Amino acid sequence: MAIVKVSSEDMKVVSSAILSLCEYFRELSAKNNRKITFYIHTYGCQLNESDSEKLHAMCLAMGLEYSKDEHADVVLFNTCAIRENAEDRLFGNLGAYKSEKISNRNMIIAVCGCMMKIEDNVSRIKNSFPYVDLVFDPQQLHKFPLLLLSSINRKKQLIEVGDVDYITDDSLVPPNRLRKFRALVPIMYGCNNFCTYCVVPNARGRERSREFQPIINEITTLAREGYKEVMLLGQNVNSYGKDAGFKETFPDLLRAISNIEGLSRVRFMTSHPKDLNREVIDIMATCKNIETHLHLPVQSGSDAILTRMNRHYNREQYLEIVRYFRSIVPNGSISTDIIVGFPGETEEDFQDTLSLVDEVKYDSAFTFQYSPRPGTEAAKYEDQIPHDVVTERFGRLLKLQNELTYESNQRLIGSLQEVLIEGESSTATNILTGRTRSNHLVNFTIPDSLKGEGEGEFDASSYEGKLCNVKITNARPYSVEGLMENLIDG
Numbered sequence: 001m002a003i004v005k006v007s008s009e010d011m012k013v014v015s016s017a018i019l020s021l022c023e024y025f026r027e028l029s030a031k032n033n034r035k036i037t038f039y040i041h042t043y044g045c046q047l048n049e050s051d052s053e054k055l056h057a058m059c060l061a062m063g064l065e066y067s068k069d070e071h072a073d074v075v076l077f078n079t080c081a082i083r084e085n086a087e088d089r090l091f092g093n094l095g096a097y098k099s100e101k102i103s104n105r106n107m108i109i110a111v112c113g114c115m116m117k118i119e120d121n122v123s124r125i126k127n128s129f130p131y132v133d134l135v136f137d138p139q140q141l142h143k144f145p146l147l148l149l150s151s152i153n154r155k156k157q158l159i160e161v162g163d164v165d166y167i168t169d170d171s172l173v174p175p176n177r178l179r180k181f182r183a184l185v186p187i188m189y190g191c192n193n194f195c196t197y198c199v200v201p202n203a204r205g206r207e208r209s210r211e212f213q214p215i216i217n218e219i220t221t222l223a224r225e226g227y228k229e230v231m232l233l234g235q236n237v238n239s240y241g242k243d244a245g246f247k248e249t250f251p252d253l254l255r256a257i258s259n260i261e262g263l264s265r266v267r268f269m270t271s272h273p274k275d276l277n278r279e280v281i282d283i284m285a286t287c288k289n290i291e292t293h294l295h296l297p298v299q300s301g302s303d304a305i306l307t308r309m310n311r312h313y314n315r316e317q318y319l320e321i322v323r324y325f326r327s328i329v330p331n332g333s334i335s336t337d338i339i340v341g342f343p344g345e346t347e348e349d350f351q352d353t354l355s356l357v358d359e360v361k362y363d364s365a366f367t368f369q370y371s372p373r374p375g376t377e378a379a380k381y382e383d384q385i386p387h388d389v390v391t392e393r394f395g396r397l398l399k400l401q402n403e404l405t406y407e408s409n410q411r412l413i414g415s416l417q418e419v420l421i422e423g424e425s426s427t428a429t430n431i432l433t434g435r436t437r438s439n440h441l442v443n444f445t446i447p448d449s450l451k452g453e454g455e456g457e458f459d460a461s462s463y464e465g466k467l468c469n470v471k472i473t474n475a476r477p478y479s480v481e482g483l484m485e486n487l488i489d490g
C-alpha cells in the first residue's frame, strides 16, 4: 500500500472545489428560495466522530447549513465496519432515504468510512442503492469537496476507493468541533497490528503519525479557546512516531501536552498492551492533568486465544502492567475491550477470561460477541463458535462485569471528585452529568445556593465544559450520584 503525503498545493485544489461548491449551492438556494442543508450520520468510534467533525467543517465551508434532523439536501453516512451489526444499520438507514431522494432532485447522498473498504459493501451499494451519489474510503476524507464536485458534475454514481494511505496535515482540514467539553485530537491514523479478528488495518491502512509540533500547536490553540479536555486518538497510541522514525515518542508527546497551560485533562486511547510501557504509567501517576483512567483492551484471558488473535502478549504480561498501574495510580481506573466466542474458544479459555476479569476488577468494560469480518484471518478459521454458545458466555461475562462496575462505583461514595461537566443529563431535568478524572460517570445536582440569584431559568448548557467538585452520595449500576460543592473555574 502506497503512503502519499498531501501537500498544501494539493489542498489548494480542494479549496478551489469548495469555492465552486459555494457557488453551486448559492444558486441552488436562490432557485429554491431556502437554505441548502446537510446532515451527517456517524457510526462507530471516536476516530469516526473526529472525521465527521472535519466533514462538518467542509460542509459549512461550502455554504451548507447544518440540519438538526435527518432530512437534508446533502446527507453523509460515515460508516463503521468493526462488527456486522454496524453494517446492518447502514443499509436499513440508506433504504429509508429512497423516497426522499426521488422527491428532492438535487439531494446528494454520500457514504464514506471504514465499511467502504470492504468490497462486498461497495458492490451492494452499486447494485441495490443506485441513488447513492458518492462513495469514498476514510483515507480520501480530505478530498471530500473535490469528490462531491465531481459527483455533482458527472450526474452518476462516483466510487473513489483506493489503496493509497494519505498523510494530511490536519491543520489543512480543521474540524468543526461538536463538543465544548472535550476536543478530539487524532495523533496518528491506521494500524499495523493485524489482530486476526480486526478489519481496521484493512480499512484505515498503515500507521501514519502526525508530526509532533502541529499536534502541540493544535492543542495549545484549543487550550487558549477554553477547552479543558483533549482526547488523543490513535488505534495504538503507544507506537506514536515509530512509523515515521520521529525522535519524539508517545511519552514525550504526553509530557509536552501536559505542560500546555490551561489544559486540565488529557485522555488518550487506545493503548495496546504489547506497546504500553511503564514510562506512560509513570506520567499518569505524576502529571496532574493526565487522566487516571487507562483503557487497556485485553480481548481474552486465555494465552491460547491471545496467540490466535495475534496480540503479542500473554495473560501474565498483561497482569503485570495492571499491577504496576494499580500500585502507582491508587485511585485510577482501568477499562477494557473483551471479545467473547473467538473461533476455537473452549469453555476453559472462557473461564480464563472470567478469572482475569475478576482478578483485574475492571472499573468498566466493553464486551463484544465475536463477529467474523470479511478479509480477516479469523473469519477463515474453521472452528467458529455456535451463536447460542457465544450468547450464553456473553451473558455470564456481562453479569460479572456489571457487578464489578457497580462495586467500582460504590467505592466512590463519600469522596469528593473533580468533575468535568458535559451538560444536562439525558434522562432527568435539572441534573448535570460529567466525568471524574478516573472516567466515572457522575450525575449530580447543584444546590440552589450555588445557582446564583435572580438569574432566571436554570440553564444547564452554561455549565458545559466547566470543572467542579462533586461530593459523591450514591452509586448506581453504571454511574454515581452526587451534589456539587463548588465550581472550580468560575
Ligand code: 5AD
Residues within 6 Å of the ligand: 082, 083, 197, 198, 199, 297, 299, 337, 338, 339, 368, 369, 370, 371, 372, 373
Ligand atoms: N468482533 C467482535 N469485536 C471486535 N472488535 C474488533 N473487531 C471485532 C470483531 N471482529 C472489538 C475489539 C476492539 C474493539 C474496538 O472492538 O474488542 O478492541
Ligand code: SF4
Residues within 6 Å of the ligand: 191, 192, 193, 194, 195, 198, 199, 200, 201, 235, 236, 272
Ligand atoms: Fe484492530 Fe488490533 Fe489494530 Fe486495535 S490493534 S485496531 S484491534 S488490528
